[in-house]
Amino acid sequence: xxxxxxxxxxxxxxxxxxxxxxxxxxxxxxxxxxxxxxxxxxxxxxxxxxxxxxxxxxxxxxxxxxxxxxxxxxxxxxxxxxxxxxxxxxxxxxxxxxxxxxxxxxxxxxxxxxxxxxxxxxxxxxxxxxxxxxxxxxxxxxxxxxxxxxxxxxxxxxxxxxxxxxxxxxxxxxxxxxxxxxxxxxxxxxxxxxxxxxxxxxxxxxxxxxxxxxxxxxxxxxxxxxxxxxxxxxxxxxxxxxxxxxxxxxxxxxxxxxxxxxxxxxxxxxxxxxxxxxxxxxxxxxxxxxxxxxxxxxxxxxxxxxxxxxxxxxxxxxxxxxxxxxxxxxxxxxxxxxxxxxxxxxxxxxxxxxxxxxxxxxxxxxxxxxxxxxxxxxxxxxxxxxxxxxxxxxxxxxxxxxxxxxxxxxxxxxxxxxxxxxxxxxxxxxxxxxxxxxxxxxxxxxxxxxxxxxxxxxxxxxxxxxxxxxxxxxxxxxxxxxxxxxxxxxx
Amino acid sequence: xxxxxxxxxxxxxxxxxxxxxxxxxxxxxxxxxxxxxxxxxxxxxxxxxxxxxxxxxxxxxxxxxxxxxxxxxxxxxxxxxxxxxxxxxxxxxxxxxxxxxxxxxxxxxxxxxxxxxxxxxxxxxxxxxxxxxxxxxxxxxxxxxxxxxxxxxxxxxxxxxxxxxxxxx
Numbered sequence: 105x106x107x108x109x110x111x112x113x114x115x116x117x118x119x120x121x122x123x124x125x126x127x128x129x130x131x132x133x134x135x136x137x138x139x140x141x142x143x144x145x146x147x148x149x150x151x152x153x154x155x156x157x158x159x160x161x162x163x164x165x166x167x168x169x170x171x172x173x174x175x176x177x178x179x180x181x182x183x184x185x186x187x188x189x190x191x192x193x194x195x196x197x198x199x200x201x202x203x204x205x206x207x208x209x210x211x212x213x214x215x216x217x218x219x220x221x222x223x224x225x226x227x228x229x230x231x232x233x234x235x236x237x238x239x240x241x242x243x244x245x246x247x248x249x250x251x252x253x254x255x256x257x258x259x260x261x262x263x264x265x266x267x268x269x270x271x272x273x274x275x276x277x278x279x280x281x282x283x284x285x286x287x288x289x290x291x292x293x294x295x296x297x298x299x300x301x302x303x304x305x306x307x308x309x310x311x312x313x314x315x316x317x318x319x320x321x322x323x324x325x326x327x328x329x330x331x332x333x334x335x336x337x338x339x340x341x342x343x344x345x346x347x348x349x350x351x352x353x354x355x356x357x358x359x360x361x362x363x364x365x366x367x368x369x370x371x372x373x374x375x376x377x378x379x380x381x382x383x384x385x386x387x388x389x390x391x392x393x394x395x396x397x398x399x400x401x402x403x404x405x406x407x408x409x410x411x412x413x414x415x416x417x418x419x420x421x422x423x424x425x426x427x428x429x430x431x432x433x434x435x436x437x438x439x440x441x442x443x444x445x446x447x448x449x450x451x452x453x454x455x456x457x458x459x460x461x462x463x464x465x466x467x468x469x470x471x472x473x474x475x476x477x478x479x480x481x482x483x484x485x486x487x488x489x490x491x492x493x494x495x496x497x498x499x500x501x502x503x504x505x506x507x508x509x510x511x512x513x514x515x516x517x518x519x520x521x522x523x524x525x526x527x528x529x530x531x532x533x534x535x536x537x538x539x540x541x542x543x544x545x546x547x548x549x550x551x552x553x554x555x556x557x558x559x560x561x562x563x564x565x566x567x568x569x570x571x572x573x574x575x576x577x578x579x580x581x582x583x584x585x586x587x588x589x590x591x592x593x594x595x
Numbered sequence: 596x597x598x599x600x601x602x603x604x605x606x607x608x609x610x611x612x613x614x615x616x617x618x619x620x621x622x623x624x625x626x627x628x629x630x631x632x633x634x635x636x637x638x639x640x641x642x643x644x645x646x647x648x649x650x651x652x653x654x655x656x657x658x659x660x661x662x663x664x665x666x667x668x669x670x671x672x673x674x675x676x677x678x679x680x681x682x683x684x685x686x687x688x689x690x691x692x693x694x695x696x697x698x699x700x701x702x703x704x705x706x707x708x709x710x711x712x713x714x715x716x717x718x719x720x721x722x723x724x725x726x727x728x729x730x731x732x733x734x735x736x737x738x739x740x741x742x743x744x745x746x747x748x749x750x751x752x753x754x755x756x757x758x759x760x761x762x763x764x
Contacts, residue, residue, distance in 0.1 A: 208690045222734035227626050254633045263633070271736055275637055289637065311687065401636055415683030416675050417701045422734045 141425040145223055146285040154425035156215040158298050159283050165214055165298030172210070172316075175356050176203045178349040179323050183330045190333055195326060202319045209312035210297060217421040218302030219288035221269065221277060229270040236265075257400035276401070278382055292381040301381075304421065307414045310371050317361070317368045324357035378402040378409040621724065621743045629662065629738040639669035641730070641738050648742060652723050661715055661727070662738070665708065672704035705731060 141154035149158050158165070176199075184196040224232070236250055250265035252272050263272045266279050269286045273279070278290035280300045289303035301309045327350045334343035344351060374384060378401050383389060389399035403409055627648050632640040643662045645655050682700060686693050712729050720727055720740075728739040 205690060212691060221736070224736070225733065228628055228733065228737060228739070231626070231628050256633060256636050261633075274631065274736075275633055307683075307687075308691070411680060411683075412675055414687070415680045417673055417679045417682070418686075418699050419673075419701055420699070420705065420731075422731070424732075 137428045139425070140423070140427050140429055143429055144423065144425070146220065147283050148220075148285070150425065157217050157425065158214055159293065159295075159300065161282070161295065162298040164295040168210070168296045168298075171356065171360075172203075172206065175323065175353055176319075178353055179327065182347050182349040183327055183353070186330055186334070187326055191329075199319075199322060199326075202315060202322060206312065206315045206319050209308045209315060213294075213301070213305045213308040213312050214297045214299050216299075216305045216308070217423060217425070218300040219290075219304040219419070220283075220300075220302075220421075220423050221271065221274070221286040221288060222423050223268075223286075224270040232265075232270065232272070259398060259400035261400065276380060276383070289380060290382055304419060307418075310368075310375065310414065313364060313368045313371060317365045320357050320360050320364055323353060324361060327353045327357070375413045376406040376409050378413065621745055623741055624744040625742040627740045627742065629740065631736060638673050639730075639735055640666050646740075649725070649740065652725055652742065653720070657719055661719075664711065665730075665738070668704055668708045668711065672701045 139154055141150040141157075144150070147160045149160060149162065150156065151158070179199065180196060184199065187195045250272075252263040252265070254261050254263055254275065256275060261275050263275060265272050266286050268279060268284065271286065273286055274288060276289045277286050279286045280290065280293050282293050283300055285300070287300050287302035289306070291301040291306055291309075293300045294309070297309065297312070299305070330347070331340075331343055331350055331354075334346065337343075338346070371381075374381065377399065379389060379399060383399075387393060389397060391397055403412065625648055627646045629641050629644075629646070632642040634640075641662050643659055643666075645658055649658060679700060708731075709729055712727050716727055724743040724745065726741040726743065728741065730736070730738050733739055
């Protein structure tokens with residue numbers, strides 16, 4: 105109780121230091137916490153409270169779904185009864201199993217995270233920038249595209265710097281311009297499944313096209329069989345007239361077979377040589393580039409490559425979609441005036457999460473405090489972050505919601521945060537939530553273990569409460585700047 | 596009060612008499628990022644190079660041991676062998692529904708890693724004013740080590756990110 109009062113005092117004192125911001129009044133501080141998917145910087149759509157993740161354009165995906173459902177529906181309704189009677193009932197059963205498998209893998213491919221790399225936190229970006237500046241010996245103007253060379257298994261590979269995500273892309277990662285995300289082991293962006301195909305969903309994609317090839321061939325073959333058997337008794341034209349659906353199915357299957365089977369074959373080749381579509385198209389490992397050019401990732405053995413791609417371990421999602429956006433963590437910045445503490449601008453995933461293990465153990469308040477002195481605290485950091493460009497125009501090259509910058513507190517250091525779209529305030533064009541309540545599978549890791557501490561807020565220590573007081577400020581567009589933290593619960 | 600004192604002691608070796616002092620006791624001075632080491636391909640490994648900012652804070656051997664252990668954990672998670680094949684095939688056979696009930700091996704190892712990092716923080720890093728952030732929270736790109744300074748002893752320290760955060764004690 106005593107603590108509670110002092111805590112409130114502290115809160116008040118914090119409010120007063122941030123004078124320039126139109127802060128929400130304290131009593132409104134318990135705002136609903138938002139989940140990270142709501143503030144996701146990429147151009148993705150989320151459904152089912154972040155469980156389902158798709159690309160922005162999903163029209164073609166629905167077309168795929170409709171084609172498959174309609175064709176199979178017609179097959180089961182019009183052809184299967186005849187086939188079950190004349191031949192064997194195993195046919196519909198097998199067809200059904202195949203159909204379910206196709207649907208399952210399709211949905212799994214479309215709804216899962218392909219392996220998106222989260223964007224760099226402002227601190228990391230600043231650190232990288234500094235290193236690059238030091239290496240280049242330049243400041244002030246935008247240096248030429250940055251690359252870093254790495255030798256992998258004897259082959260020199262160039263790692264490119266992604267200006268949007270502010271990271272050096274790991275080998276085989278690529279930035280998808282449609283989704284505006286860097287994806288690990290990027291294969292391609294497939295409009296038919298409405299998602300990128302990357303490290304985490306490649307095997308589902310492959311299973312999908314493989315099973316779809318079998319399904320297409322299966323349906324094609326049995327519909328032809330149906331028509332032929334029917335025409336023995338009734339004549340060809342009568343048979344056709346009696347089941348017009350079969351004609352439709354044959355047409356659809358005929359045109360699909362070429363593309364799907366071709367695609368399956370192509371991907372089988374890619375898997376066995378351990379290449380991505382991206383690499384194959386660019387000819388990265390082709391011997392035409394040089395006689396010493398070889399694929400450093402391939403194990404040399406077709407069987408091993410296949411096993412690695414299809415049966416290897418499934419890495420967890422790196423973007424914690426369903427975790428709550430946490431209070432800001434302190435960021436490095438020199439105190440401009442001796443007053444208080446270090447200002448911080450940091451994106452969520454914060455320090456809180458990092459600090460919690462410490463906290464947990466001590467079950468007391470964390471020791472870090474931040475507050476934001478008005479004067480452009482993070483000035484140096486800011487300058488370094490935004491390649492000399494105006495801070496407000498987030499150099500993301502991406503349609504960050506407009507509300508992100510506006511009346512942020514004095515700190516246009518505020519811009520710092522929005523950089524990674526972690527501005528909690530913006531109304532992310534949240535689409536049809538629950539448009540598809542198809543909750544296929546829960547993502548394997550709902551939130552990284554470390555985050556769990558933060559995910560279960562309150563009730564932990566008043567510190568936690570204190571830090572979560574921030575959501576109020578977050579709401580008031582403060583968030584970006586700084587802070588966070590913590591307050592030690594007063595004595 | 597005890598807990599707070601305890602915190603202080605763990606976090607900063609100097610004594611504090613009240614929380615006011617404590618509040619001003621430590622603040623974030625700098626962050627060091629240990630980048631990924633891609634020399635062995637895309638498997639998760641971190642560089643074991645000892646950053647200069649930590650020279651005054653922690654012994655080289657302790658740091659290296661932490662990073663090497665982490666690297667070993669990640670190698671274990673990503674190992675392709677009998678168990679991972681079995682898991683993969685079983686998953687495929689059950690149309691991946693098995694993941695609804697079961698945790699993947701990778702996730703199990705990640706939990707071990709989280710525990711290990713917490714333990715390292717408690718025993719080794721926090722007493723030296725450092726804090727390791729689990730790489731999974733940084734998208735497996737970096738190991739972020741936050742350097743805290745004892746504000747009491749440093750006065751207005753220049754915590755500028757380009758300079759090592761050592762303070763004269």
